[in-house]
Every structure is written in structure tokens, then in C-alpha cells.
Amino acid sequence: MKATGQILIFDADDTLWENNVRFERVIDDFLHWVAHPTLDKTEIRAILDDIERANAVTLGYGSAMFLHSLGQCFERLRERPVSEVERREIDALAADLIDHRVDLVPGVTETLEELGARHDLLLLTKGNVDEQQGKLDASALARHFSGVHIVAEKGVETYRQLAAEYSWPPERTWMIGNSPKSDILPARRAGLNAVFIPNAHTWVLEHDELDPADDRVLQLGKFPDLLDHF
The missing domain is CATH 3.40.50.1000 (HAD superfamily/HAD-like)
Incomplete structure (x- = not known):
């Protein structure tokens, strides 16, 4: 009844x-692009998750926080700031997230x-x-x-x-x-x-x-x- x-x-x-599957595709591309000499993709993903968890508290949710987190993850892995060229490359990876397509x-x-x-x-x-x-x-x-x-x-x-x-x-x-x-x-x-x-x-x-x-x-x-x- x-x-x-x-x-x-x-x-x-x-x-x-569907929403998060689009972010997951970007993360897969990012993990491939940011390839690290000693950390595997699972370890890098754990670092990114921790960064997003912290940023969600202060920056909220959505593509802007996500892009910021990718940049911070890159900086933590490379132990230096993101260059302008690298920032544009990260933005290009996530370009599909800002078109509001559902x-x-x-x-x-x-x-x-x-x-x-x-x-x-x-x-x-x-x-x-x-x-x-x-x-x-x-x-x-x-x-x-x-x-x-x-x-x-x-x-x-x-x-x-x-x-x-x-x-x-x-x-x-x-x-x-x-x-x-x-x-x-x-x-x-x-x-x-x-x-x-x-x-x-x-x-x-x-x-x-x-x-x-x-x-x-x-x-x-x-x-x-x-x-x-x-």
C-alpha cells in the first residue's frame, strides 16, 4: 500500500x-598528469581527499573549492607553488565542471x-x-x-x-x-x-x-x- x-x-x-562522476573523471586525469616519483595514485588521492575535507569547511562545496584543492595538492606534491602555466593546465582539466550541464x-x-x-x-x-x-x-x-x-x-x-x-x-x-x-x-x-x-x-x-x-x-x-x- x-x-x-x-x-x-x-x-x-x-x-x-549525476554529479560526482564528472569530478571523478577530472581526478583521474589529474592523477595521471601529476605523476609522482614515489607516491602511487591511491596515495595521491588520499592527500587530495584530506585537502578537500579541510577546504570544504572554509570554502564550501563546488568546482571552485575543487580547483583550489587540486592546486594545493599539486603544491604539496611538488613542494613549490603552482606556475601560471600549470594553473592553466589544471583549469583545462576541469573545464567541463563549469558548464552546468546535467x-x-x-x-x-x-x-x-x-x-x-x-x-x-x-x-x-x-x-x-x-x-x-x-x-x-x-x-x-x-x-x-x-x-x-x-x-x-x-x-x-x-x-x-x-x-x-x-x-x-x-x-x-x-x-x-x-x-x-x-x-x-x-x-x-x-x-x-x-x-x-x-x-x-x-x-x-x-x-x-x-x-x-x-x-x-x-x-x-x-x-x-x-x-x-x-
Whole structure:
């Protein structure tokens, strides 16, 4: 039996459209380009992950932070500043990240269309406002949502504040996303339900452990499976 009259809050990147796979392609090219005499690609990737983890706290998310992190990684490996020529080469590696092109996850448009006929749909995404808005505009999905929220970070307080602002009843409110760290765990700690839809390309910094005994987290295999439950 499907639930009706629910409040469904959707993540954007890697839930509605593919995102991190584009960054991963750039990282693969960067690791090949920056070849180090003693460190292998796995070790260099670990250094880059640490740099991104630190930069996300102060610079937020998106392509600008990512490019800055690539430059810092280069400097740490080469133990010298990046030259102007090398900076242009790094920028060229990541040129595809700034065009706001989006590849929708299969079935997203049709699923949102049907869900919107019986539920209240909202969008909650984190990152640079202009960058996220550009991707949303390119996706042509904004018409499905009664509210769009672009925030710097998604933590427990983000969900609590929005729930209070909208007077969402927790038992009928669901956060739907691919990130345990940003979508599932903080929503649950705020008292909301959650739907976890894994994406094979989820950013490593968004990984976290979920409680398999938590019966208020629904795990699905693909986005259109939402129609079997809502």
C-alpha cells in the first residue's frame, strides 16, 4: 500500500542528476598528469581527499573549492607553488565542471511528475548558490518543487530549522538522497524519516555508516522505486 500526502524532500547532486562522476573523471586525469616519483595514485588521492575535507569547511562545496584543492595538492606534491602555466593546465582539466550541464538519473522526470500529483515535493541541496541554481535551471526540474533551498551545509540544524519553518509533521516527512553523511543521518537525528538511494559515484567525503536496524530509513535500488512506496 502506497503512502499518500507525504512531504518528500529531495537532494539534488547524485540523487536527481549525476554529479560526482564528472569530478571523478577530472581526478583521474589529474592523477595521471601529476605523476609522482614515489607516491602511487591511491596515495595521491588520499592527500587530495584530506585537502578537500579541510577546504570544504572554509570554502564550501563546488568546482571552485575543487580547483583550489587540486592546486594545493599539486603544491604539496611538488613542494613549490603552482606556475601560471600549470594553473592553466589544471583549469583545462576541469573545464567541463563549469558548464552546468546535467545528466538526469534515469526515470527522475517521470517519477517526480507522478509523485507530485499526490505529495508535496521540495528540493534541498548544498553548495555554491549560483552553481547549484545553474544546474537546477539546466535540469528543468524546478517546476516539480513547491520550495527550493540551497544551503552551505546540511546538518541536523538545517533540517530542524526547515521543519520548524514549514511545520512539517515528522512522521510524514522524508529526506531522499544518496549521501549518508548529508541526507540520511542528519535528517534522522532531526526526527525525520529518510530514503537512501545509493549512487555508485557518491563522493567519498559523503560516506558514513547507517544503522541497519533503523526502520525509519527506507533503502531503494533506484529512483523510480519511490513509486512503489509513495
